[in-house]
Amino acid sequence: MHELILGGARSGKSALAQQRAVASSLAVTCIVTATPDDAEMAERIAHHRANRPPAWHVVEEPIELAAALMEHTASDHCLLVDCLTLWLSNILSDGDDTFDRQRTALLDTLPQLPGRIILVGNEIGLGVIPMGKLTRRFVDENGRLHQEIAARCERVSLCVAGLPLSLKEPEQIQTGEIVQ
Numbered sequence: 001m002h003e004l005i006l007g008g009a010r011s012g013k014s015a016l017a018q019q020r021a022v023a024s025s026l027a028v029t030c031i032v033t034a035t036p037d038d039a040e041m042a043e044r045i046a047h048h049r050a051n052r053p054p055a056w057h058v059v060e061e062p063i064e065l066a067a068a069l070m071e072h073t074a075s076d077h078c079l080l081v082d083c084l085t086l087w088l089s090n091i092l093s094d095g096d097d098t099f100d101r102q103r104t105a106l107l108d109t110l111p112q113l114p115g116r117i118i119l120v121g122n123e124i125g126l127g128v129i130p131m132g133k134l135t136r137r138f139v140d141e142n143g144r145l146h147q148e149i150a151a152r153c154e155r156v157s158l159c160v161a162g163l164p165l166s167l168k169e170p171e172q173i174q175t176g177e178i179v180q
Contacts, residue, residue, distance in 0.1 A: 012162035033087035066105035084121035
């Protein structure tokens with residue numbers, strides 16, 4: 001099963017993703033996309049590291065996410081990606097060619113992957129419309145990416161105040177309640 005977990009900053013989305021990975025009872029590989037570009041981000045990364053089960057294999061991949069997913073996927077394995085929004089920032093910062101190539105690769109690869117896949121992303125489109133062109137593009141691309149990923153996932157949740165809200169469940173797909 002493929003799952004997308006969205007939420008705002010400090011909403012509990014990473015904790016929910018970890019709970020679901022543990023509940024899968026599968027071996028877990030966590031693919032992290034953050035880079036410690038400053039002291040504050042290094043602290044955030046350290047916080048996530050400290051909260052991750054020590055038995056998990058961790059792969060740091062800020063750009064080539066589709067390739068990392070393909071390399072580490074298996075039918076008896078759980079891959080947790082944390083987070084899509086930082087990955088999007090990385091590929092946008094690397095230029096339009098990288099953005100187009102990496103985004104397409106992820107969207108094409110995701111439906112082919114076996115095993116349990118849990119993807120975490122920041123829901124940032126609920127706030128004020130940014131004033132700058134670059135920031136507006138980032139918010140727009142983040143929203144588009146999450147829509148595309150959600151369409152490819154069997155389960156989608158929104159996490160608010162540590163509580164998950166189910167947006168899409170496998171049972172809904174089977175009964176036709178979700179219209180794509």
